Amino acid sequence: MRVEVTLRRCIETYVAKFFMIGLLLVTFVSPVYSAVESVKEYALDSWPHTIYYLAVLSGPNSPYNDITVHITAMDSYTLYVNGELIGSDNDWKTVEAWPYDCAGSEDIVLAVKVDNSGMSGGNGIMVDIDAGVDWIGTTTLKRRSAVISGSSRILPVLWYYYIGDIVELMGDQWYTLYNPITKKYYLDETNTTDKMDQVMKGNIDEGQLDYHHDTNIEVVAGYIGNIDLGGVEGGGIQLRRIEGENIALKKPCQILQLVDGDPTNAVWSLSGDPIGVTEDVDLEDVYRVNRFVMYTGGPDSDKWTQESVRGFAVDISLDRFSWEEVGLIHDVGITNALTGGYNYAIVDFPDEWARYVQFRITEVRPGPPKLGEIMVYGVGWATSGEYESEWLGFGSLTTPKTFDGVDLAYVGKAGTKITLQTKTAIMADDTTFVKESDWSDEYTAGESKFKSPEPATVMKYRVKLSSMDIFRTPAVTSLSFTYSDIDQPLISADGYISPNHVFMGRDTTFVYTLGYQLGDKLLPGQDLKYLAFAVPSYSTLNYVVCTDSAYTDTLTVDNGKVSSQPVADTLYVVLSDSLLDSDGQGPDSLYVSFDTKLMSYFHSFNAFMFNTALNDGAGGVKVWQNTDLGSWTVSTTGFIEGFLSDVKAAPKVFTPNGDNVNDFTTIEFTLSKIAAKTKIKIFDTNGSLVRMLLDKKLDPGEYFITNKTPDTKISASNLEGAWDGKDDDGELVPPGIYFFQIVLDTDSGLKTKSGTVVVAY
Numbered sequence: 182m183r184v185e186v187t188l189r190r191c192i193e194t195y196v197a198k199f200f201m202i203g204l205l206l207v208t209f210v211s212p213v214y215s216a217v218e219s220v221k222e223y224a225l226d227s228w229p230h231t232i233y234y235l236a237v238l239s240g241p242n243s244p245y246n247d248i249t250v251h252i253t254a255m256d257s258y259t260l261y262v263n264g265e266l267i268g269s270d271n272d273w274k275t276v277e278a279w280p281y282d283c284a285g286s287e288d289i290v291l292a293v294k295v296d297n298s299g300m301s302g303g304n305g306i307m308v309d310i311d312a313g314v315d316w317i318g319t320t321t322l323k324r325r326s327a328v329i330s331g332s333s334r335i336l337p338v339l340w341y342y343y344i345g346d347i348v349e350l351m352g353d354q355w356y357t358l359y360n361p362i363t364k365k366y367y368l369d370e371t372n373t374t375d376k377m378d379q380v381m382k383g384n385i386d387e388g389q390l391d392y393h394h395d396t397n398i399e400v401v402a403g404y405i406g407n408i409d410l411g412g413v414e415g416g417g418i419q420l421r422r423i424e425g426e427n428i429a430l431k432k433p434c435q436i437l438q439l440v441d442g443d444p445t446n447a448v449w450s451l452s453g454d455p456i457g458v459t460e461d462v463d464l465e466d467v468y469r470v471n472r473f474v475m476y477t478g479g480p481d482s483d484k485w486t487q488e489s490v491r492g493f494a495v496d497i498s499l500d501r502f503s504w505e506e507v508g509l510i511h512d513v514g515i516t517n518a519l520t521g522g523y524n525y526a527i528v529d530f531p532d533e534w535a536r537y538v539q540f541r542i543t544e545v546r547p548g549p550p551k552l553g554e555i556m557v558y559g560v561g562w563a564t565s566g567e568y569e570s571e572w573l574g575f576g577s578l579t580t581p582k583t584f585d586g587v588d589l590a591y592v593g594k595a596g597t598k599i600t601l602q603t604k605t606a607i608m609a610d611d612t613t614f615v616k617e618s619d620w621s622d623e624y625t626a627g628e629s630k631f632k633s634p635e636p637a638t639v640m641k642y643r644v645k646l647s648s649m650d651i652f653r654t655p656a657v658t659s660l661s662f663t664y665s666d667i668d669q670p671l672i673s674a675d676g677y678i679s680p681n682h683v684f685m686g687r688d689t690t691f692v693y694t695l696g697y698q699l700g701d702k703l704l705p706g707q708d709l710k711y712l713a714f715a716v717p718s719y720s721t722l723n724y725v726v727c728t729d730s731a732y733t734d735t736l737t738v739d740n741g742k743v744s745s746q747p748v749a750d751t752l753y754v755v756l757s758d759s760l761l762d763s764d765g766q767g768p769d770s771l772y773v774s775f776d777t778k779l780m781s782y783f784h785s786f787n788a789f790m791f792n793t794a795l796n797d798g799a800g801g802v803k804v805w806q807n808t809d810l811g812s813w814t815v816s817t818t819g820f821i822e823g824f825l826s827d828v829k830a831a832p833k834v835f836t837p838n839g840d841n842v843n844d845f846t847t848i849e850f851t852l853s854k855i856a857a858k859t860k861i862k863i864f865d866t867n868g869s870l871v872r873m874l875l876d877k878k879l880d881p882g883e884y885f886i887t888n889k890t891p892d893t894k895i896s897a898s899n900l901e902g903a904w905d906g907k908d909d910d911g912e913l914v915p916p917g918i919y920f921f922q923i924v925l926d927t928d929s930g931l932k933t934k935s936g937t938v939v940v941a942y
Contacts, residue, residue: 221575222661223573224659228299230296230344230405232402232403233347234403239287240316243315248312249311250281252277253390254305255304255383267281276391297411304402307394318395321399322524323442324553325524341379382425406567406568407565409421413656413657420646420648422562423468423560428558434461434463436460439553442554444525446553455542457543459496462537464535464537469532469560469651471531473528474557477489478553488546489551490545492511493509493540494510495540496539497539499534507533511544512544532559565647567645569643571641572606578608579610580666584662586630586800587601589626590657596653597649600623601643603621604617604619605633605634630800631803634804668797669706671792673696675807678811679691680815681812686779689778690776691775692772694770694771695712696807697709697769697770708761708793710792712756714775715750716747718778720747722754727770728769729761759793783817790802824855824932827850828848829849829936831847831886834940837906846903847903848936849900851884857927858925859879865917866917866920875901879901917939919939920936921935
C-alpha cells in the first residue's frame, strides 16, 4: 500500500523536517550518518537450484551386461545407475563416459541429481547410453517400438523430474527406484509420477560440448514453476521457453486419456466408419503452435498394422467454430518409419495462432483405429511463472536482523510484469521456527524499503513473472538486500490495534498496543526513542502509556514527555526520554492513543520502532502482528455516498507572481472506499487542456490540509493537487478563470467532479 511505501522510503526526509520545525533534537538525524557502516548488503549473484531426474529405460536388445553412460548436465551432476553411485562432474562442457556392468538387467534405472547455479546460460541434462545397437537416453518421446524375435514390443522412454525434497517424497534411497521385495519400480508402485513432471527440451549450448550424441537423443530439462533460472546471460530469472513442452498435457478434452501423458493406455476404439471423425483439445490459452503428434495403434504392437490410424489432418481454431487445416499425413507408420513407425505420427506446420487443435481422420486400416495420446507443441515463452527462494540467513540462520532495503533490477518489456514479495521468520537454535510472517505486499522496481516484520533471523523472497505476449519475457537481472545484524534495537516487538471495526469517515480514537522486549540497558542499541504508525489520514496523538516501572507517568504532549508530527499517511511519535529496560523485567508494553479516520474499507496500521541511533541507518523495525491478542487491520462500515467528495480549490483565487504569498492553489478532495487511477486536469475557458496536474493511482484518503498539520503552507505545496499556475510547458498562464476536473477510473466507470479557480496578478 502507498502509506507503507511512503513511510519506509521517506523516514529520513521527515526526520529532517522535524529538525527544521523544532519538534526533534539534532540527535535524531546525526546518528544516521555516523553508524551507517553497520548496514550490510547481501547481493544475489547466483540463482542455485536442484533438480532430480529419474527414468527406467530399456531397449529391444535387453538384457544388458556392459554399457557406457555418456552424460553431462548444467552445471554439475551426481549419477546413479541401478541404485549405485557412479560418479559426478561439475563441468557441463565435458561429457563423461561411465562404464557399468548391468549383470544381465533388462532395465537400466537412472537417477541424476543436477545442481545448477543459474549463471552458466542454460538448463538441462543429456544422457546417451551405449548399449550395443540400442539407443537409450534422454528424450521427450514417450514410447518407442521394436521387433524382437519376430514380435513387436513397446518400450517406455519416460523421463521425469522433481524439484523439492526428494528424500521426503521417496525416502533416502530414492536413487534405487527399485523395490526388491515387490519387484516393482517405485515410480509405478507409489504413483510417484503423479507428483513429478515429464521433461521438456533443455537449452544447453550443444555446440560447446566435446561430444556428439546419437541423433535420437535430446537435451532435456525440468523447470521450476515455469521459470528458467539459467537462461539469462550472466544470471537471472526469466520465463522459460515452451519449446519441447506438450501444451496439450492434461488440458480439457472429451476423452481425457488422450491427454493424460500416458501413450500406452489406448482407449479409443471406433465402430462404424471413422472417416471424418474429429477430437479436439482446448489449450486454455492462445499459443503459437507448429507441431501435432499422435500415438496410434493401441497397446498390442502386433496389431498396429490393423488398428492404427492410417492418415489424419490437423485443424486449428481460435473460437472452436471456424477451423483451418494446417497439416495432413498419409500412410502413418510407413512414411515416418525411421522416426518410430506406428509409435507416433508427427505433423509439422508453419507457426500459427491457436487455442483449439483437433485431428480429423482421413484414412483408416482394416480394423477400428486405436489412439494412445495426442500432443501439441509450439514456440514462445510461458505466460506466467513463479520462483520462491530458500530461507536466507545472510551468514547465520539464528542471528537477529533488521532488514532495510530491497533493490530489484530487471529488464521489462511492454506487456510484461514482475512482482516481488518477501516474508520473514524467527528460527531457534535448533533450526525450528518460532514464528513466520505472511507474504508482504508487492515491491516495485528500484530500491524499496523492506516490508516484512522484524527483527527476524531469516527471510525469503518470491518473484512472479507474467507476459501478455508469448514472444516477450521480463527478466530479473539482480536482487540485493540491505540489513543490519549488530546493535539491534529490540529483541522482539509486536502489535495490534483496537477497535477493529469503525464507521467510514468518522473521527475515531484508537489504541495501539505495542509489546516489546529490550535487552540489557548497557547493551548498544537497546533503547526505544521514536515510533511511526502508518495511518489512513491526518492523526492526532492523545497519549502514550508504558508498563515499565520506571515510567509511571502518562506520556503526553502537554507534560513534555512526548511529541508528535502528523503527515497525511504517517503519525510520528518522539519520546523525550529514551525507554530502557530499567527494571530488567521485560517484556513491556506501550499503549499509544490517537485519533484518525478511515476512508477505505480496510486499513493496516503497521508500526515501526527506532532507537536513539535510528537503528544505525537500517530503517524502522516493522513490528510483528500480534495475532494471539488482536489484529492491526481495521475494517469499516461504509456510509459515504460515492467515491469523490469535498472537492474544492483552496484558495479560490491565487496570485502566482513569485512573492511567496498566495503563490499556489490546491485542488482538494476526499477519495473514499477504493484506490483509483486519478487525473486532475486544468482547462481554460475555451475548453483547452492547460495542465495535466496529476495522473496516478491514489489510495483512499483526505487530500487536503487540516488543522492537524503544523506547517500548512509546506504541507499544501506537497499535496497531489497543488497547482503553481503554470501550464504543461512550464509557462505561467494568463490571468483569468480556469476550470479544474478530477477524474476517477473505477470498475464502475469514470467518476468526475469539477470546479473553478481564478488566477490573478
